[in-house]
Amino acid sequence: MKLATIGSIILFHRKQAGLSQKELSDLAEIGKTAVFDLEKGKSNFRIETLLKICSILNIKLEFQSPLMEYWRKNES
Amino acid sequence: MKLATIGSIILFHRKQAGLSQKELSDLAEIGKTAVFDLEKGKSNFRIETLLKICSILNIKLEFQSPLMEYWRKNES
DNA sequence: GTAATATTGCTGGTTTGGCGGTAATTTATT
DNA sequence: AATAAATTACCGCCAAACCAGCAATATTAC
Numbered sequence: 001m002k003l004a005t006i007g008s009i010i011l012f013h014r015k016q017a018g019l020s021q022k023e024l025s026d027l028a029e030i031g032k033t034a035v036f037d038l039e040k041g042k043s044n045f046r047i048e049t050l051l052k053i054c055s056i057l058n059i060k061l062e063f064q065s066p067l068m069e070y071w072r073k074n075e076s
Numbered sequence: 077m078k079l080a081t082i083g084s085i086i087l088f089h090r091k092q093a094g095l096s097q098k099e100l101s102d103l104a105e106i107g108k109t110a111v112f113d114l115e116k117g118k119s120n121f122r123i124e125t126l127l128k129i130c131s132i133l134n135i136k137l138e139f140q141s142p143l144m145e146y147w148r149k150n151e152s
Numbered sequence: 153g154t155a156a157t158a159t160t161g162c163t164g165g166t167t168t169g170g171c172g173g174t175a176a177t178t179t180a181t182t
Numbered sequence: 183a184a185t186a187a188a189t190t191a192c193c194g195c196c197a198a199a200c201c202a203g204c205a206a207t208a209t210t211a212c
Contacts, residue, residue: 006139061139071084158207168200171197176189
Protein backbone atom coordinates (compact mmCIF):
# COMPACT_ATOMS: atom_id res chain seq x y z
CA MET A 1 0.00 0.00 0.00
CA LYS A 2 1.44 3.30 -1.08
CA LEU A 3 0.44 6.84 -0.26
CA ALA A 4 -0.64 7.46 -3.83
CA THR A 5 -2.91 4.43 -3.66
CA ILE A 6 -4.65 5.72 -0.58
CA GLY A 7 -5.16 9.07 -2.24
CA SER A 8 -6.68 7.41 -5.27
CA ILE A 9 -9.15 5.53 -3.09
CA ILE A 10 -10.17 8.68 -1.27
CA LEU A 11 -10.62 10.56 -4.51
CA PHE A 12 -12.82 7.85 -5.92
CA HIS A 13 -15.05 7.73 -2.87
CA ARG A 14 -15.33 11.49 -2.67
CA LYS A 15 -16.46 11.68 -6.27
CA GLN A 16 -18.98 8.92 -5.74
CA ALA A 17 -20.30 10.80 -2.72
CA GLY A 18 -20.72 13.88 -4.86
CA LEU A 19 -18.60 16.01 -2.58
CA SER A 20 -16.17 18.75 -3.46
CA GLN A 21 -12.83 18.83 -1.69
CA LYS A 22 -14.01 21.77 0.33
CA GLU A 23 -17.22 20.06 1.37
CA LEU A 24 -15.33 16.95 2.41
CA SER A 25 -12.76 18.90 4.35
CA ASP A 26 -15.49 20.82 6.14
CA LEU A 27 -17.35 17.64 7.04
CA ALA A 28 -14.17 15.97 8.23
CA GLU A 29 -13.21 19.10 10.10
CA ILE A 30 -9.82 19.37 8.47
CA GLY A 31 -8.29 21.90 6.13
CA LYS A 32 -8.83 21.78 2.40
CA THR A 33 -5.10 21.45 1.89
CA ALA A 34 -5.10 18.11 3.64
CA VAL A 35 -7.67 16.65 1.24
CA PHE A 36 -5.85 18.06 -1.73
CA ASP A 37 -2.43 16.82 -0.68
CA LEU A 38 -3.80 13.44 0.27
CA GLU A 39 -5.56 12.85 -3.03
CA LYS A 40 -2.46 13.89 -4.92
CA GLY A 41 -0.37 11.46 -2.94
CA LYS A 42 1.76 14.51 -2.45
CA SER A 43 2.93 14.20 1.07
CA ASN A 44 2.92 12.07 4.08
CA PHE A 45 0.00 12.70 6.41
CA ARG A 46 -1.35 11.89 9.83
CA ILE A 47 -3.44 8.93 10.77
CA GLU A 48 -6.13 11.10 12.28
CA THR A 49 -6.50 13.01 9.06
CA LEU A 50 -7.06 9.76 7.21
CA LEU A 51 -9.44 8.41 9.83
CA LYS A 52 -11.55 11.55 9.78
CA ILE A 53 -11.89 11.41 6.01
CA CYS A 54 -12.61 7.68 5.99
CA SER A 55 -15.27 8.22 8.61
CA ILE A 56 -17.09 10.72 6.41
CA LEU A 57 -16.76 8.57 3.30
CA ASN A 58 -17.84 5.41 5.11
CA ILE A 59 -14.55 3.62 4.54
CA LYS A 60 -13.34 1.12 7.08
CA LEU A 61 -9.71 0.40 7.81
CA GLU A 62 -8.83 -3.24 8.27
CA PHE A 63 -5.59 -4.75 9.41
CA GLN A 64 -4.94 -8.14 7.92
CA SER A 65 -2.37 -10.68 8.99
CA PRO A 66 -2.22 -14.34 9.93
CA LEU A 67 -2.18 -13.24 13.57
CA MET A 68 -5.21 -10.98 13.56
CA GLU A 69 -7.60 -13.77 14.49
CA TYR A 70 -5.61 -14.30 17.66
CA TRP A 71 -5.74 -10.70 18.57
CA ARG A 72 -8.46 -9.94 21.01
CA LYS A 73 -9.15 -6.51 22.30
CA ASN A 74 -9.14 -6.35 26.08
CA GLU A 75 -11.38 -3.37 26.49
CA SER A 76 -12.97 -0.53 24.61
CA MET B 77 -10.80 2.44 14.61
CA LYS B 78 -8.94 4.44 17.21
CA LEU B 79 -5.29 5.23 17.60
CA ALA B 80 -5.08 3.13 20.73
CA THR B 81 -6.50 0.17 18.85
CA ILE B 82 -3.84 0.42 16.20
CA GLY B 83 -1.17 0.57 18.85
CA SER B 84 -2.56 -2.52 20.49
CA ILE B 85 -2.44 -4.42 17.22
CA ILE B 86 1.13 -3.37 16.60
CA LEU B 87 2.15 -4.38 20.10
CA PHE B 88 0.60 -7.78 19.72
CA HIS B 89 2.31 -8.47 16.43
CA ARG B 90 5.67 -7.24 17.66
CA LYS B 91 5.51 -9.56 20.64
CA GLN B 92 4.53 -12.47 18.45
CA ALA B 93 7.46 -11.69 16.21
CA GLY B 94 9.76 -11.76 19.20
CA LEU B 95 11.06 -8.29 18.55
CA SER B 96 11.96 -5.61 21.02
CA GLN B 97 10.83 -2.07 20.37
CA LYS B 98 14.37 -1.15 19.42
CA GLU B 99 14.73 -4.06 17.02
CA LEU B 100 11.47 -3.18 15.34
CA SER B 101 12.32 0.47 15.06
CA ASP B 102 15.71 -0.38 13.56
CA LEU B 103 14.15 -2.75 11.03
CA ALA B 104 11.49 -0.20 10.13
CA GLU B 105 14.12 2.53 9.98
CA ILE B 106 12.33 4.79 12.40
CA GLY B 107 13.15 6.03 15.85
CA LYS B 108 12.38 3.97 18.91
CA THR B 109 10.22 6.78 20.23
CA ALA B 110 7.80 6.33 17.35
CA VAL B 111 7.23 2.68 18.20
CA PHE B 112 6.87 3.47 21.85
CA ASP B 113 4.42 6.31 21.33
CA LEU B 114 2.43 4.34 18.78
CA GLU B 115 2.00 1.33 21.02
CA LYS B 116 0.95 3.56 23.87
CA GLY B 117 -1.62 5.23 21.66
CA LYS B 118 0.05 8.31 22.96
CA SER B 119 0.10 10.55 19.96
CA ASN B 120 -1.04 10.90 16.45
CA PHE B 121 1.46 9.61 13.91
CA ARG B 122 2.22 9.59 10.24
CA ILE B 123 1.01 7.12 7.69
CA GLU B 124 4.52 6.29 6.57
CA THR B 125 5.50 5.42 10.10
CA LEU B 126 2.60 3.00 10.30
CA LEU B 127 3.26 1.55 6.87
CA LYS B 128 6.92 0.93 7.64
CA ILE B 129 6.03 -0.90 10.82
CA CYS B 130 3.25 -2.91 9.19
CA SER B 131 5.64 -3.89 6.44
CA ILE B 132 8.09 -5.37 8.92
CA LEU B 133 5.35 -7.13 10.89
CA ASN B 134 3.66 -8.49 7.79
CA ILE B 135 0.43 -6.63 8.39
CA LYS B 136 -1.67 -5.52 5.44
CA LEU B 137 -3.88 -2.47 5.40
CA GLU B 138 -7.25 -2.92 3.75
CA PHE B 139 -9.83 -0.32 2.92
CA GLN B 140 -13.35 -1.62 3.05
CA SER B 141 -16.46 0.02 1.71
CA PRO B 142 -19.38 -0.81 -0.56
CA LEU B 143 -17.58 1.06 -3.32
CA MET B 144 -14.23 -0.67 -3.15
CA GLU B 145 -15.20 -3.32 -5.66
CA TYR B 146 -15.83 -0.59 -8.21
CA TRP B 147 -12.52 1.00 -7.60
CA ARG B 148 -9.95 0.03 -10.15
CA LYS B 149 -6.44 1.26 -10.07
CA ASN B 150 -5.45 2.87 -13.35
CA GLU B 151 -1.74 2.25 -13.10
CA SER B 152 0.96 1.18 -10.71
C1' DG C 153 21.59 -12.16 44.85
C1' DT C 154 23.96 -9.57 40.41
C1' DA C 155 24.15 -8.46 35.54
C1' DA C 156 22.20 -7.75 31.24
C1' DT C 157 18.38 -6.47 28.62
C1' DA C 158 13.98 -4.14 27.72
C1' DT C 159 10.77 -0.79 28.64
C1' DT C 160 9.21 3.68 29.98
C1' DG C 161 9.97 8.42 30.56
C1' DC C 162 11.80 13.01 29.77
C1' DT C 163 14.23 16.76 27.19
C1' DG C 164 15.83 19.66 23.48
C1' DG C 165 16.15 20.17 18.76
C1' DT C 166 14.76 19.19 13.89
C1' DT C 167 11.51 18.12 10.42
C1' DT C 168 7.18 18.38 8.39
C1' DG C 169 2.15 18.02 8.14
C1' DG C 170 -1.68 21.02 8.48
C1' DC C 171 -3.58 25.44 8.49
C1' DG C 172 -5.73 29.79 6.23
C1' DG C 173 -5.04 33.01 2.69
C1' DT C 174 -4.47 34.04 -1.83
C1' DA C 175 -4.23 33.35 -6.71
C1' DA C 176 -4.04 30.84 -11.11
C1' DT C 177 -6.04 27.33 -13.69
C1' DT C 178 -9.53 24.24 -14.98
C1' DT C 179 -14.28 22.85 -15.31
C1' DA C 180 -19.26 23.59 -15.23
C1' DT C 181 -23.15 26.46 -15.74
C1' DT C 182 -25.95 30.00 -17.83
C1' DA D 183 -19.22 34.21 -24.98
C1' DA D 184 -19.16 35.36 -19.68
C1' DT D 185 -19.75 33.93 -15.03
C1' DA D 186 -19.41 30.93 -11.22
C1' DA D 187 -17.62 27.05 -9.00
C1' DA D 188 -14.12 23.69 -8.26
C1' DT D 189 -9.51 22.26 -8.48
C1' DT D 190 -4.64 23.00 -8.33
C1' DA D 191 -0.88 25.53 -6.57
C1' DC D 192 2.11 28.28 -3.64
C1' DC D 193 3.05 30.92 0.49
C1' DG D 194 4.39 31.75 5.60
C1' DC D 195 3.27 30.24 10.16
C1' DC D 196 2.37 27.06 13.85
C1' DA D 197 1.75 22.72 16.04
C1' DA D 198 3.14 18.35 16.43
C1' DA D 199 5.49 14.08 14.89
C1' DC D 200 9.90 12.50 15.04
C1' DC D 201 14.51 12.00 16.49
C1' DA D 202 18.79 10.89 19.52
C1' DG D 203 20.44 10.85 23.95
C1' DC D 204 20.19 9.99 28.55
C1' DA D 205 18.19 8.26 32.91
C1' DA D 206 15.12 5.47 35.70
C1' DT D 207 12.54 1.60 36.29
C1' DA D 208 10.99 -3.16 35.10
C1' DT D 209 11.93 -7.46 33.42
C1' DT D 210 14.66 -11.40 32.41
C1' DA D 211 18.85 -14.24 32.63
C1' DC D 212 22.67 -16.07 34.92
